[in-house]
Amino acid sequence: MTQIIIVALVALLVGFLIGWLAEWALDLLRWRARARWAGFDVEARIGEEKVVQFGPGEGGDSARIIAGYLEKRDAEIHELQARVEAKEAQLDALQARFDEYVQTHPDDLTAIKGIGRIYQWKLRDGGINSYAQLAQMTPERIREILDVPAWRKIEPDSWIEQARALARRG
Structure with a gap:
């Protein structure tokens, strides 16, 4: 009888362990898929989690990862702003050419x-x-x-x- 109880307890413990590992793996996969879909750097997000998990002063690598991520986003913003300004300049030039055309071409x-x-x-x-x-x-x-x-x-x-x-x- 004691052997049956020991086997049942070991089976219960192994079941809990397998269930916990399966839940952890599925959660990690789901989290990474969401991060990839949102366009975030998964490693940077893991670094952010380390900052939360560790105490103060222990998240230096995470701070560098986050700073690098923010620098990339700032560079993208500046590039997009430059592209918008170039398109606006192109639009202004086209408008000026059209206005000149209207003035120099007679009406039908x-x-x-x-x-x-x-x-x-x-x-x-x-x-x-x-x-x-x-x-x-x-x-x-x-x-x-x-x-x-x-x-x-x-x-x-x-x-x-x-x-x-x-x-x-x-």
Whole structure:
């Protein structure tokens, strides 16, 4: 009977030991997987744990590991800030080029109903290159620039209104 009790106690002790080791191993694997997924250096995290486990003054290696980790993150932050500044400078340059393009390229006057390619060419020869310029003209001045015969029906009043609307939209 005593042998059965001793065997049962040894089996119980071995069972507890195996259960504890299995739980410890699974916890360690889960912890490392989470750390890897989060992008942390597992060894640095182990070093942090040592600082917590040991008393004051015994965590020098961990402090160096943490300092190295923080230096890497600071370097990444500075690199990303430099990249953002470079992209902002690139965006500013593109905006300046676009603004210059808008100023140097005339509006498409054929977007106005009644103005085709020929009338657009004649208006440009007369110095009208934008909707704003056309909106400031008088119907008589437009007829004069186009030099159309009296029998040809054109509607410069409508063109002026359309040009005003297009000039407001930008």
